[in-house]
Amino acid sequence: MSLGKKEIPLQKFLNFEVDSITPIHIKTSLKSMFNDFKQLTKVGLSISVVFTSITGYLLGAETIDYTIVLLLAIGGYLMVGASNAFNQVIEKDIDSLMQRTKNRPLPAGRMTVTTALIIAIVFTIVGIGILYSINPKCALFGAISIFLYTSAYTPLKAVTPLAVFVGAIPGAIPFMLGWVAATGEFGIEAGFLFLIQFFWQFPHFWAIGWLQFEEYNKAGLHMLPMDKKDKGAIVQIIFYTCIMILMSVAPVLKVTGNLYIYPITAVIILLLGILMLYYAFQLYKSEENTDARKLMLASVFYITIVPIIYVVDKFLH
Structure with missing residues (x-):
């Protein structure tokens, strides 16, 4: 059965016609999707937060457990990535107004809100689960961080300059999160x-x-x-x-x-x-x-x- 020019969900997502698929198209589309994923989750920022968390762990640990270091790195990355994804969903229209952000995946139309939400939700669930495997306090602080960043800081930015004070709370969690991961205590x-x-x-x-x-x-x-x-x-x-x-x-x-x-x-x-x-x-x-x-x-x-x-x-x- 010939598909002709008819679009199917996958080709629409990858943004090319079925009869024009070539290895180059696939490679280009996958690269574009990966770049959009990096923008949505702000990989650079997420890695810097992971770095800070690990230094906090090294400060608190009597002996280094590399399994915990790995779990902290992955869990921390997922928490920050989820926060950034939720943030960009909420600020999709605002981002379209600014030169610095208008080319992000959502305002540029390269990614749907549904896709971004799925990524954010999966990151949240898996991230909290990983942090919980270290200890419950880590999971609690991770959940608080996502909640405050997305439910308080992000909407408050459009209301009051005090939003920066609220945002400073989840932003300050990574350093001490590492210590809590090492000791189990706050x-x-x-x-x-x-x-x-x-x-x-x-x-x-x-x-x-x-x-x-x-x-x-x-x-x-x-x-x-x-x-x-x-x-x-x-x-x-x-x-x-x-x-x-x-x-x-x-x-x-x-x-x-x-x-x-x-x-x-x-x-x-x-x-x-x-x-x-x-x-x-x-x-x-x-x-x-x-x-x-x-x-x-x-x-x-x-x-x-x-x-x-x-x-x-x-x-x-």
Whole structure:
């Protein structure tokens, strides 16, 4: 029986006609689907979150169980991927208004909402199950992270600048999640790891908010304090950067339970924090996007290097 030009679900999904199928078409379509999958789940961001979780695990573990490390990596990746997929489903129309996001799979029409939801739901169920196999607290924090990110932070962005504070909660879970995976407990140590990443998010995301202010404003998203691109917003960036630095060096004072760092480690972290402050003050002076970009990059460097420094310090004890 000849199919002729009639479309069937598979060919519609792959976006070519049955009678024109060639190995090149299949290869191109599969590559396109994989790229869309990476965009939907934000693979780069997911991997960075997994990295932070693993450093938290290394800080809390007395001995390294590589099975748990693997489960934490997979479960953490699925949790972040699910959150990102749900986020893009909810913000499909908003994403179509911004240059930075209009080519994502959903607003560009390359993926259906149903497909994205299936991916998000499967990732959620499997991810929570994997985290539960480590311990129930890990699964609980993973579920809280997805719920707050998708049900509170994402819709609140279109309502109030306070959305950034709400979003900072799920965003701060990965570092301490690793500690909970290692110990099965949420104590003062995990709390401080949470606070470091919690306060870090304000200078980081407000720097992004500064860079993307016009696009966010056009789309109706509130990503800067008081919805203003002014010195008042930068003062808050400086304030929260200072708190982040204090949280980061606090373990040197032996006030964070089993989480302790050497004085030299605290000095190194302090210098990294001062680097962020320098760029924040430069932004205050210039109010230019170039300095906001430097601050954003400095914040990424900070949250990448500080967990590594913590781990190195631990293994030097």
